[in-house]
Amino acid sequence: MKDEIAILAEDREHGASELARRSLALLANRAQTSPATSCGGLITELNLIANRLRQTRPSMAPVQNLVGRWQSLLVCLPQEEVASLRPKIVALAQQLQDQSQQAVTAIARQTAALVGRSATVMTHSLSSTVVASFKILKEQGVNAVVTESRPLQEGYRLARQLSAWGIATTLITDAQMGLFVGKAKAIVVGADTLLNDGSVINKAGTLLLALAARRQNIPFYVASETFKRVSASPAQAHLEEKGPEELALEPQPGITLRNIYFDITPPDLISAYITEQGVYRQASELPFFTI
Amino acid sequence: MKDEIAILAEDREHGASELARRSLALLANRAQTSPATSCGGLITELNLIANRLRQTRPSMAPVQNLVGRWQSLLVCLPQEEVASLRPKIVALAQQLQDQSQQAVTAIARQTAALVGRSATVMTHSLSSTVVASFKILKEQGVNAVVTESRPLQEGYRLARQLSAWGIATTLITDAQMGLFVGKAKAIVVGADTLLNDGSVINKAGTLLLALAARRQNIPFYVASETFKRVSASPAQAHLEEKGPEELALEPQPGITLRNIYFDITPPDLISAYITEQGVYRQASELPFFTI
Incomplete structure (x- = not known):
């Protein structure tokens, strides 16, 4: 996980929007693989990673805004079973990635x-x-x-x-x-x-x-x-x-x-x-x- | 002489004012070494070279203006003996070269x-x-x-x-x-x-x-x-x-x-x-x- 954050921190190849989408993909992946056993534990862990991602690229507005939006929606998800929460978090990240891609197409x-x-x-x-x-x-x-x-x-x-x-x-x-x-x-x-x-x-x-x-x-x-x-x-x-x-x-x-x-x-x-x-x-x- | 004109034509190192001064130096040198035996012959030859120099660098205003000024002053020189005309032509070129250098100093x-x-x-x-x-x-x-x-x-x-x-x-x-x-x-x-x-x-x-x-x-x-x-x-x-x-x-x-x-x-x-x-x-x- 630290390695993956480091890769995003040092990436010079991709634009800010692409890195925001990669950040969301990384968070979605962690939502699936985290050893957390409670909804609260999972959300806390993901928020910590999200904050670290935002800190590594402070001057990239899309990372701040898209990851921030994901975090603000995270707390609104129904917290029942951690097993049923995981796919909902993944879907949320996917939805924001799609929205970001659709924005580019709309602008074009x-x-x-x-x-x-x-x-x-x-x-x-x-x-x-x-x-x-x-x-x-x-x-x-x-x-x-x-x-x-x-x-x-x-x-x-x-x-x-x-x-x-x-x-x-x-x-x-x-x-x-x-x-x-x-x-x-x-x-x-x-x-x-x-x-x-x-x-x-x-x-x-x-x-x-x-x-x-x-x-x-x-x-x-x-x-x-x-x-x-x-x-x-x-x-x-x-x-x-x-x-x-x-x-x-x-x-x-x-x-x-x-x-x-x-x-x-x-x-x-x-x-x-x-x-x-x-x-x-x-x-x-x-x-x-x-x- | 043709070689010297070709060198000035292809020079990419020096600015236009420097090339104008080099053109005047070349003309002064020719005034001393030309085999012309009459004042009219010498002036005609020098004018032909001056025109060629101006044609090789048409976009360089100092070459046009300084060599042109030299040509216009050339005809005003007293045409008595070719031997006494030569140093007067050289002095005229030197005077314009000096004037050009003094202009740079005045501007600086x-x-x-x-x-x-x-x-x-x-x-x-x-x-x-x-x-x-x-x-x-x-x-x-x-x-x-x-x-x-x-x-x-x-x-x-x-x-x-x-x-x-x-x-x-x-x-x-x-x-x-x-x-x-x-x-x-x-x-x-x-x-x-x-x-x-x-x-x-x-x-x-x-x-x-x-x-x-x-x-x-x-x-x-x-x-x-x-x-x-x-x-x-x-x-x-x-x-x-x-x-x-x-x-x-x-x-x-x-x-x-x-x-x-x-x-x-x-x-x-x-x-x-x-x-x-x-x-x-x-x-x-x-x-x-x-x-």
């Missing part, structure tokens, strides 16, 4: 409807919600403009996926954003976290793309599940800094290499939020995911 | 005065005028924030120079511009070309830095000699595209790699132009270099 459909046919769509970084949108958009004959997204080149990974689907894809350096934004019908980015005022935490460079899009009057859409939203303000937000070795630049005395991985895009630069609950043009209308 | 002094002491100065790409400014600024205890400037990492070369001078230098990816611009007291960039309306052609990403600076009310200065100015409008400007291999990303079928090397920053985003003729807050006041 709405994004495709907003963007329309034969459009050029530009994005930055690699968002699973944006990937799901492109999976529908490829049937609509879109082209893609993808930024490299230094340092880890998530954009190059996305470009390979899109081109494998037959989407004509242009890959540019992050610095060329201002040159290409005007060729797009719309910009669609994902979000790591939505803040209380509607600001968006996403891979560094997202703010620059939003500024360039506003300058040229290109719609800038954020495709994000509402369970990525937290009650923190931009001033309270912690922007993770990662190791300078990711920059692949030779260190040199006197040079400080910085690798802040995320930046914050303020709501006035966002044309609309595409969520599983609907499309919101105003940050003030954007709902919280209620636990 | 004004930049240092504008920026003041103990400031954090942010820049993008590698400009010899900005380097000259930092040479003065290092005595004023400044810090530097330097962007990587993909694809060729000119910013990394600059950071090494600045740190070797003892300037505390922070190096960031281009995508982090929005995160660091607010830490700077001023942004100072060079220019490849100034357009008729005061727009600036510089390394791709300059526009994004200007947008981020405006967003956070940080002064955005362009340090540039007036002989980088041309009469072309932004619509007429040609932005050089370079080979995709510079991106160091593995090519993939279906992915088009683009490497447009320059972008255009419009005058409304520029707080001031720092030139050898003075500091201009309005693009409309910015003088042309008169040939």
Whole structure:
């Protein structure tokens, strides 16, 4: 169990929503295998694990929100026999995992409807919600403009996926954003976290793309599940800094290499939020995911 | 002679002003060694070489303007004996080379005065005028924030120079511009070309830095000699595209790699132009270099 939590704590491959689903799967598995002999004992043990999972990824809103929702529903389950409680807990976790997957599909459909046919769509970084949108958009004959997204080149990974689907894809350096934004019908980015005022935490460079899009009057859409939203303000937000070795630049005395991985895009630069609950043009209308 | 012109045509190491000075040195050398026996013959030959030099680097305004100025002054020289004409032509080339160097020094002094002491100065790409400014600024205890400037990492070369001078230098990816611009007291960039309306052609990403600076009310200065100015409008400007291999990303079928090397920053985003003729807050006041 400790090993499995450690794996989720160190995972750099998957997005926050995927890790929330994996956390729920881990909890469901423990509900089935726990040696607990009473309903109270089982629920206490699972809550402890759930809290540990949330502590290991404090900056991942979906882990907080989906696991938190699961915990709040756990106490409402009828506590009769531990043997009959186990499958109900598993079903609850499965239901939230499904809900999370359906949210992505709902967002992808709405994004495709907003963007329309034969459009050029530009994005930055690699968002699973944006990937799901492109999976529908490829049937609509879109082209893609993808930024490299230094340092880890998530954009190059996305470009390979899109081109494998037959989407004509242009890959540019992050610095060329201002040159290409005007060729797009719309910009669609994902979000790591939505803040209380509607600001968006996403891979560094997202703010620059939003500024360039506003300058040229290109719609800038954020495709994000509402369970990525937290009650923190931009001033309270912690922007993770990662190791300078990711920059692949030779260190040199006197040079400080910085690798802040995320930046914050303020709501006035966002044309609309595409969520599983609907499309919101105003940050003030954007709902919280209620636990 | 053809070889020397070819070297200047293919030079990727030096900025436009440096290449203009090298062109003048080459012309001065030819003025001394040409087998021409008459003043008219010598001037005709030199004009042909000057035209060829200008044709090889059509997008480099300093080559056009400084070599053009030299040509226009050439015809005013007293044409008596070819032996006495030669040193006058050499002196004319030397005078323009000196004038070009003095322009850089004048700009660097004004930049240092504008920026003041103990400031954090942010820049993008590698400009010899900005380097000259930092040479003065290092005595004023400044810090530097330097962007990587993909694809060729000119910013990394600059950071090494600045740190070797003892300037505390922070190096960031281009995508982090929005995160660091607010830490700077001023942004100072060079220019490849100034357009008729005061727009600036510089390394791709300059526009994004200007947008981020405006967003956070940080002064955005362009340090540039007036002989980088041309009469072309932004619509007429040609932005050089370079080979995709510079991106160091593995090519993939279906992915088009683009490497447009320059972008255009419009005058409304520029707080001031720092030139050898003075500091201009309005693009409309910015003088042309008169040939």
